[in-house]
Amino acid sequence: MKIDQRQLAFVLMGGMAGYTLIRGLVNLIVGDPLLTIILTLIVSAIFSVATWLYWRGWEGARAFATTGVALVVAFGLPLDEQTIVLFTPLAFAVAITNTQWVAGIGLAMIGILLGRDVLNDGLFNSVYADIGVLASYLVQVAAFAAARFALDGARVEAEQNAARAEAARREIEERARAIEQQRVELQEQNQRQQELLELVSQLETPAVRIADGVLLAPLVGGIDSRRAGKITSRLLELVYERRVNLVIIDVAGVPVIDTAVANALTQTVRALRLLGCRVTLTGISSQVALTLTHIGIELSELEVAASPQEALQRWMETQTSVIRNRRNGGDELLN
Template sequence: MPITQRNVTLLMLVIFNTGILGVTGIFWMTNARTLLPIAVVGSFLLIALLFAYWHGWEPARFLASAFLAIVIAGTINDPLLTFSVGTTPLLAVSAAALIATPLWAVGSTLIVAMALLVRMAAPDADFFVADFVIYLLNSSAIVLTRVVAETATQHAEAQATAAEHARAQSEIQAAELAQRSAELQTQNEQQAQLLDLVATLETPAVDMADGVLLAPIVGHLDTRRASQLTARLLQDVSERRTRLVILDIAGVNNVDTAVAQAILHTVQAVHLLGCDVIVTGISAAVATTMTHLGIDLSGITTARTPQEALGQEIGSRK
């Protein structure tokens, strides 16, 4: 269990109560009638402060510190305490430093110092300037020690608070990152779905008749679209048990070597599945361009329109 200010204060209050009860017993046995009432009242007061602090009344520790300083200052000139004049004044300062604050320790030091000055001024003084200076030095050392300890405690608490704040901020940032990651994942999934939809719309495949599939190509045919077209046609041919694919390129704006090669590769891939392919929609301009490029389409069946290609298929089956 960590040592806290409350634990130290409770322990010191118990020690004070034990000590003052012992002093009360000594005064009773020595018939010290002058100090006995003070000791009895002090015993009851310290016991009350102990129970009050035990139940959470924080000012009890400050009252106990002030009471001890006043009692020591008030009895410092009594002959019975002469034997302990060197250590008794420091008791008030030490108690205030332990159970109160450095400021209360300074106050206890000043209260006892005034009592010591009174004792030094007495005709039969047995407490001298050197003793007073030693008392002040010892008291200052006790106060400074308490200041250093309290500063270190406050610094440690500040660091703990900062660490807790940093941990809370890290948790918040982690939660935000997780939320952003989930949002990005959702966006990526939606984007992938849109890309699939676009790819489907770019390379549609429509059933024209039983076993006949029409695949019109519209716009520019690049490597990406050619790969998508080939993959989609192969999948549809396999799933639909297609006998004939009509590849209509009437909507292709421009035909170059890359486009022509893509069309040839698509036709060859579909042929490997045992499916016939008829290319339709070859315009005069496209035919001229392909001729100039030296592209050989002799192995490919062509027709002017998809309807003509469908008619050829129907005629060949009769």
């Protein structure tokens, strides 16, 4: 679980408030000096108030707690009892404040202690006026300040790394969204292109239902191998889906019918007949007929009519004849 600076300060101040309160009560029970009990309870009150203020959102509560404890230690404790307790406010300041507060509290405490000691014992008898003691204390303050400075530097670097990582993450997400958007747009574009291709295919090979089971496919424009394959595929699909019995292929709009076109038409007719469909070719002009004759195309497999109307009329006559024959056959069976 990750604990940030605010959570750490809140836990430390709340913990110190509880600890010093218990310590003060224990001191009271065991009969410690009254001054010690009072100072301990004052420290507990300072930490309690600071914790409450920090919980309410006041960031200055950390400085308030460290300054209050430092003043209690510097002013309250007897000079002959200044031991490791002297460095407690500094340690606490390192944990929850910044470098400036650590250095400021350390210097303020030594100034207060030096002033108290000089007033009591004089300058030359003051312990804190001794160069060695003073230098040692300043070294300790410098060490605490350096530790806090290192922590601040590490925290800033960690925040910068986190910010860079977050920026990289956002950039990756934006790129991923852009790629996804491009993929969707490309998919939509491909779908539109497919629809256009299907529309072009339908326009290249229009098919109209002109009677029950009869389909007219007027061909217009030049026919190459690609288009011939599409014509065959589309007509086969329509014949299978619609159960067509007759397909009339009108080539009046085809400007040139050469060997390749004729072979393609022959293949289409063969494929349609495999589905049980009858095919009639209409619209052959005199020029086209002459051309087919000259290039030697065998059209014996193709049923030819002059126009779609003639092909349809033939089909209707054939159907009428079939129905009449079936009716007559049924009458003979009854007789």
